Amino acid sequence: MSTPARPSPRRVRGEERSLAEALRRLSPYLEGIRWRWGAGLASAMLAGLVALAIPQVIQQLVNSVLRPGGDASDVWTAVAIMAVLGVAEGALVYLRRVFILPPAAGVENRARVALFRRLQRLPVSFHDSWPSGQLLSRSVGDLSLLRRWIAFGTVMFVVSIVTIVVGLGLLFATSWILALIYLAGAVPIMWRSFHFRNDFRAASRLSQDQAGDLATTVEESVHGIRVLKAFGRGGEALEGFRGQADTLRGTEVHKAAVLSKFISLIVALPETVIGLSLAVGIYLVATGDLTVGAVAGFFATTAVLAGPVESVGQLMGMSLSAKTAIDRHAEVMDTPVDIADPEAPPAGGTAVDTPGALAFRGVRFRYPDVAEGAEPLLRDITLDLRPGETMALVGLTGSGKSTLVQLVPRLYDVTAGQVLVGGRDVREYELVELRRRVSIAFEDSTLFSDSIRNNVLLGAPERVLADPAAAQDLLDLALDTAQAQFAHRLPEGLDTEIGEEGLSLSGGQRQRIALARAIAARPEVLVLDDPLSALDVRTEEAVTRRLRSVLAGTTTLIVAHRPSTVALADRVAVLQDGRILDVGTHAELLARSADYRFIISSFEADRSIESVMDSGAITAMTGTEGDRA
Ligand SMILES: Nc1ncnc2c1ncn2[C@@H]1O[C@H](COP(=O)(O)OP(=O)(O)O)[C@@H](O)[C@H]1O
Ligand SMILES: [Mg+2]
Structure with a gap:
């Protein structure tokens, strides 16, 4: 336990990225995944289309077998076709996983290594102001969410949308009246999903940040377990933790409530609409405007659509969480590394005139998180140490x-003035070289x-x-x-x-x-x-x-x-x-x-x-x- 109350992390504020921009942020990690992701998407898409083809077969089957004088041998043909389609769908789903899962794990790994490298390069002042639990949750939880989203969320989101669009097309081709009734149920869902987007994004960001804070508390109290025990503060630590955990639970419950309201809508509404369509469908068959096979095909199609319609909201929620995860990752990655190697070697070459000399020349220093106007902590420090x-x-x-x-x-780094090692400004050395020449015990x-x-x-x-x-x-x-x-x-x-x-x-x-x-x-x-x-x-x-x-x-x-x-x-x-x-x-x-x-x-x-x-x-x-x- 170092300092009990640490300042909250400095966030890169004011830039709400769009999902497309967030994806662009990921591009350095996407090497080698693009074509496999494309192949996985193609497999998933084909699987979706195969699923939609099955109701078409049902429609043909019903119409040919049930029509007066229908041919019973058609049943076997239809069964064979359906079996082939079923096997094909299964194989395509398997292929999707084979294509996408390994490279998605690769993306997670690359992002995690990049984050760790960044954390090593970022100056001490960054670590002064960022709680370690935030960094921990960003490097573990966020990135595994990202992997699941890339491997599953993105593909299924696209496939769901395409399935819904193609399915609606088929419904309209069967009967525009029935399709309109079905659509009347879908419009409110789309309208709600617009609000759901914002509500869920806010809740999701809050819960990820709070989970990070909670991780900090765990990390600190495990780290400081001796102090807590020795001062008998275990109870207080538990109270504090419980408070934070309760807040997180509240946020999670709120998040779940937002999600479940949306889901209940997208489940209940279509089912009501199906009841209505059924009545209208039977009427249309009775008036001879529609075949029995077409009605059967219509409902079989809505059954295929039910999955994508129900999951599209959750997938959208997952995309928003993933976007949040990318944003949180980018916050760390975009924090400038202001203590770095010089951009160009110094003009006078890299030779050192007086090895071992150490000097401070007019050094002023103020901690980066201290207000600009404040009196510097160190002023006009000038010292010369001979080799x-x-x-x-x-x-x-x-x-x-x-x-x-x-x-x-x-x-x-100094706020003003110079620190010289071997007669050269420390900022002219490559960091590795400087730290080879200088060593420190704290x-x-x-x-x-x-x-x-x-x-x-x-x-x-x-x-x-x-x-x-x-x-x-x-x-x-x-x-x-x-x-x-x-x-x-x-x-x-x-x-x-x-x-x-x-x-x-x-x-x-x-x-x-x-x-x-x-x-x-x-x-x-x-x-x-x-x-x-x-x-x-x-x-x-x-x-x-x-x-x-x-x-x-x-x-x-x-x-x-x-x-x-x-x-x-x-x-x-x-x-x-x-x-x-x-x-x-x-x-x-x-x-x-x-x-x-x-x-x-x-x-x-x-x-x-x-x-x-x-x-x-x-x-x-x-x-x-x-x-x-
Ligand atoms: N990371 C930091 N950020 C802001 N202020 C700091 C930080 N570290 C130390 N200080 C402040 O700088 C002052 C000098 O601290 P320090 O250099 O540790 O003194 P000393 O080693 O002489 O005891 C103290 O007032 C301390 O609170
Ligand atoms: Mg000291």
């Missing part, structure tokens, strides 16, 4: 330290459910990974530097799988694995955002000392919280009120800056709490001894 230098960044909580360091690997260390080995070697250079011995050396060095030797003592050593997000490790253990991961990436510039905050003072000092010798050639910017770490840095930069207040050695700053002394003394205050924790309380709480190396 190989270790600089500590200190400041009070909320002063913007984490924000500043995230600008280096371009997790966010305070809140996220690990993946994988082995310790794979977690640590996540960002290791390819050439090292290619050589198992070298990879092992790098792994050992990284773990050793991060004081994470405890990993060797885990049940299966470095191949121990750690649970989801590393929750089976203690906070301090996780931080050290994350630190080892940053080290193993062998970067030119290492950015450490308070990566030792969960360690006790002695382990932290040991890590810092080892870091300095192992990373002698690596430029390091470290957000620090403890005087001991700060003292080991070559220089210290003080961040206050969004500006760099002063830069100097620890001793110089202590001597000349009252603000610095104030900040450091606030760290000392923290330290007295740590000494209490050091006395064993923390070990008792986490139940691990690894933190006390």
